[in-house]
Amino acid sequence: MKSASTSLSVGRRAVPHEGLTAIRVGGFQPFTTLDYPGHMAAVIFLQGCPLRCVYCHNRDLLPVRADTEIDGREIEARLEQRRGLLQAVVFSGGEPLVQSGLGAAMDHVRSLGFKVGLHTSGISPERFGRLRGRVDWVGFDIKAPFGMYEGVTGVGQAGAQAQKSLAMLASWGIPYEVRVTIWPDLLDASAVREIAAKAERIGCQDFALQECRDPANGQAMGGEVFQDNRLLAELAQAFPGFTVRRANHARAA
Numbered sequence: 363m364k365s366a367s368t369s370l371s372v373g374r375r376a377v378p379h380e381g382l383t384a385i386r387v388g389g390f391q392p393f394t395t396l397d398y399p400g401h402m403a404a405v406i407f408l409q410g411c412p413l414r415c416v417y418c419h420n421r422d423l424l425p426v427r428a429d430t431e432i433d434g435r436e437i438e439a440r441l442e443q444r445r446g447l448l449q450a451v452v453f454s455g456g457e458p459l460v461q462s463g464l465g466a467a468m469d470h471v472r473s474l475g476f477k478v479g480l481h482t483s484g485i486s487p488e489r490f491g492r493l494r495g496r497v498d499w500v501g502f503d504i505k506a507p508f509g510m511y512e513g514v515t516g517v518g519q520a521g522a523q524a525q526k527s528l529a530m531l532a533s534w535g536i537p538y539e540v541r542v543t544i545w546p547d548l549l550d551a552s553a554v555r556e557i558a559a560k561a562e563r564i565g566c567q568d569f570a571l572q573e574c575r576d577p578a579n580g581q582a583m584g585g586e587v588f589q590d591n592r593l594l595a596e597l598a599q600a601f602p603g604f605t606v607r608r609a610n611h612a613r614a615a
C-alpha cells in the first residue's frame with residue numbers, strides 16, 4: 363500500500379509523495395455508475411465549499427474542516443483494493459478546487475491506474491487551470507446565468523469565475539458535461555436557454571438538467587423547465603448527449 367511515506371522518482375531524485383493525505387476528505391463512495399458517465403467509479407468528497415447554494419444537500423461538507431474527516435491513507439488502501447475493478451475515481455465535494463492538494467491527489471490516483479474525474483463549479487480559475495492534463499473528465503456545474511449567481515449561490519462573483527474556468531475547460535479537448543441544477547424560483551426556461559446557448563457556443567456536447575430537492579423537506583422541486591417540451595426538444599437538438607436527471611439520480615457538486 364502506498365502511504366504518506368511513499369516516494370516518486372523524479373529523474374534520479376526521490377521526492378516525498380503525499381498521496382491522498384494532502385487533501386481533507388469529507389466522504390467516500392466506494393462504487394457508483396452515476397458520477398462518471400460510462401465508468402465504474404469511486405467518489406472522494408472533499409471537505410469545504412465557499413458557495414451556499416440554496417438547494418445544497420451536502421451542508422456537512424461546507425466547512426473547511428470537520429471532525430468527521432476520513433484519513434487519506436484509509437482511502438488509499440480502499441482504492442488499492444479496487445485496482446482492476448474500478449475504472450475511475452471522481453473528486454467531488456464540497457468544492458474540490460478549494461483544496462490546494464487536489465492536483466497531487468489526482469496524480470496519485472492516476473498512478474494507481476484509475477482515470478480521474480472532477481465535479482466542480484469552477485470557482486477558482488487559477489486552481490482549475492493547474493489541473494490541465496491531470497483530469498480526464500469534468501462534470502461542470504453552472505449554477506445560473508453568469509450574471510445571476512448571487513441568487514443561487516450567495517456569491518455573485520462566482521459567476522465570472524465559473525465563466526473563466528468553463529472557457530478554459532472547452533480548450534482542453536477532454537470530455538465534459540455541463541450540468542444545471544434547477545432551483546425553480548430562479549431558473550426558468552429563459553435562464554436555461556441562456557446557459558445552454560453559452561455551452562453550445564463553446565462546443566459542449568453533453569448537457570444535463572438536474573432536478574433538486576427542497577432542503578427543508580427533501581421533496582423533489584420539479585419546475586416548469588421539466589414540463590417544457592419545446593425547451594427539452596431544443597436542448598436535445600443542440601447537445602448530442604442531453605440528459606434530464608430527476609431528483610432520485612441527481613448529483614450536485
Ligand code: SF4
Nearest residue numbers: 411413415418456615
Ligand atoms: S457547490 Fe455544491 S457543495 Fe457547494 S454549496 Fe453548492 S451544492 Fe453545496
